[in-house]
Amino acid sequence: MQRAAQRDDSAQPSQRAKRLRRALVCAAAVPAVLITAACSSDSGDSKAESGAGSTQSAGGGSTPPSASASPTVEAAAYGKLPDACAVLSKKSLEDLVPKGVKSAKKGSSDDPSSRGSCSWNSLDNNGVKGSQFRWLTVSLLRFDSDAARGSGADQAHAYFTRQAKDVQSVDGAKNTKVVPLSDTGAEATAVRYDLKKKEGLFKQQTVVARVENVVVTLDYNGAGLAGEKTPDAEDLTKAAQKALKEVVASVSAANGAGGAASSPSGSSEPSEPSKSASPSKSPSKAASKAPSASASSSAPPSRSAA
Template identity: 75%
Template sequence: MLITAACSSDSGDSKAKAGDGGSAQQSAGSSTRPSASASPTVRPAAYKKLPDACVAVPKKTLTDLVPKGAKSAKKGSSDDPSTRASCAWSSLDNNGVDGSQFRWLNVSLLRFDSDASRGAADEQAHTYYSQQVKDAQSVDGAKNVKLVPLSGTGAEASAVRYDLKKKEGLFKQQTVVARVENVVVTLDYNGAGLAGEKTPDADDLTKAAEKAIKEVLASVSTANGGGSGQGSSGTSPSEPASKSPSKSPSKSPSKSPSSTASPSKSAAKKS
């Protein structure tokens, strides 16, 4: 009986010790288990809002670009004005038997927000900027396409020039795309001499469009509490974003005197 009791006592102690060791190991394991990793962060967007596209171009500049249409502004529809905005103007200067001078101007702005899945806002804007320039160079029916890099205009800017033959006449098209931080501005400006009027000079149209887009970039800075300059010039992101927003400004063709102007991603995308 004494031997049996002693054996039973030793067995119980061994089990207790083994149990204590298991509890200690579980406790140690719990204390060293890594916590859930923190969500990745991206640098915040520089600009939080957009200006009213219809007042982004000063009246004096509008008078130069669309002499007979400075008051013809048509604001584009948008489900979120802080993210996208656009406005268009058209001008027809009728010179009677000598013909007419036609001008059409469209300004579109798109702002990006930083997102963990899409990346930093300025990188998304860089990707969209590059696509806009590419689209402007591949318009159906475009002739004599020329890409002109622009300096001193936001973080990066380019002008795409081409000729577009339509039933009304030969149109000289200028599409200027510029990025400042996380905002991309696309300015479409075309002109034509109709019914015998002289075709406008492409160089003059490009200079006018470049001046106008600089003023639009300045309005972006002003809308966000900056000065009257072109806003922060920013730097071109070293790595472009992998994805751009699922939505982009709707496309519509450049406008002739016989049609109503509306915002577009690239003017004269369809002729």
């Protein structure tokens, strides 16, 4: 019994040593598992972050973001203007300004391809029986397309709208009447009114039309001076409308059957009219200056676009 007890006592240290070694081995194995798991987790996060930062292509390379397209505008239909003094036939001028066919006076312009004007005046002097006076002015204004300002047609439409409105607010105008016109360019309007001056009663007609990216303004007035009968406003308006159609046709013909594009879309340099949608001189103010009989030998103030 004593020997068995001693054997048991001697075996206990050996068993305790074995159990201690087994515990140490297990304890050492735990950090290795944790480290392996941590490394696996970091590797996945790194791949996720890498995927979030760029789009991977099939070949392994990154696909750069697509660049936004540059803005473009429709190219202007008409790239030039006709000679303003040649937009009406001799026959038309004989009807409008019977005694002033050869009195054409061209307005100055720093860019004839974008703006131009011409005026005529006529005095049919019948001595003591009085005189018939006529004054005619044609103004042309062309707009180029521009990425910042828009298409030439849109700019021309905006100017046409302002022009038609300004004509209706001339100082001293009486009996103003606005008549929309058809079959004349893309849009057209006639404005007529009476203007009383010391020389007599002047009948003023202003007709405005837009054809593509060009605006045509035609001023035509008449008066019976020194006791001569005042011309009929309706007759003058019809004559002005007929002349406006001829001018619009001349603008289209100068650019060919379909018009000539002035520049590639979105890349044209703006002409002077594009920088300022309206001429430096207010058309409504110019129209209010009806010519006097004493000044009939020279061209009266015009509503030149130049």
